[in-house]
Ligand code: NAD
């Protein structure tokens with residue numbers, strides 16, 4: 287019998303500080319140091335999602351990219367949405383798919399644009415020949431020290447991106463999904479314990495957590511499961527494009543019990559778990575991935 291592969295999670299990934307590296311919104315993963323690990327070279331699938339059809343928002347980078355890679359390597363066909371300014375990251379991901387012999391469907395567009403977002407599910411259905419996994423993962427996060435610094439424009443955009451787009455997409459998806467389909471939202475530790483400089487963002491993350499549980503109740507009778515993943519600090523473009531106050535990136539994630547920030551690849555498998563048919567009794571649930579902070 288061969289030895290079990292044991293890896294200490296404390297030093298499995300970069301566990302030092304990070305250099306300050308501000309980028310303008312939305313930030314590109316390819317320009318980060320270190321480049322976040324979304325599983326490009328490591329995620330190995332075993333056919334857990336064979337034949338499934340998935341749309342992932344914010345799929346060009348970070349956590350959404352990890353979900354997209356994991357889904358594809360588990361046998362699903364994948365479409366991603368991203369902001370047009372992120373074409374370079376989306377093209378890098380397309381190359382990763384092509385190296386695997388897979389096809390990535392790119393559906394760029396601004397999720398704060400109601401008409402575009404309302405049409406996105408139908409476009410994914412046409413490109414994929416159906417849809418049975420929707421991942422509402424796109425998010426907007428701009429840190430501000432005080433409520434006085436949160437403009438109406440920022441508040442509105444955070445709501446539109448994180449809450450309205452999830453509502454528009456879930457509504458459209460629920461109308462076309464067959465029994466056995468699933469919706470997965472990306473919540474946050476902020477859904478349960480708001481970081482003070484993320485007041486508007488945390489408010490939307492609380493809404494996502496409640497929306498997940500409420501929609502799960504509604505859609506159970508249609509055979510559609512609805513769940514969420516609630517990450518703690520994960521090294522992604524969101525954090526270096528305004529998501530953290532200046533000076534906070536240096537020790538990002540080091541205050542977790544594990545002592546480091548998470549990498550997106552550490553979450554990809556959670557989206558697979560929530561999507562796969564085997565876990566058919568899990569709906570209305572939120573799974574945490576936060577390095578042990580105990581928030582969820
Ligand atoms: P990320 O920057 O890689 O992903 C966020 C994505 O949101 C972007 O790639 C972009 O495609 C999308 N997006 C934002 N505004 C958009 C718009 N108007 N139109 C289209 N797309 C838009 O960062 P990430 O950390 O992987 O974020 C993914 C999700 O994870 C977000 O919902 C975020 O709130 C959540 N989250 C992240 C962390 C963390 O520490 N990184 C922690 C908890 C929750």
Ligand code: MG
Nearest residue numbers: 346347372523
């Ligand atoms: Mg991105």
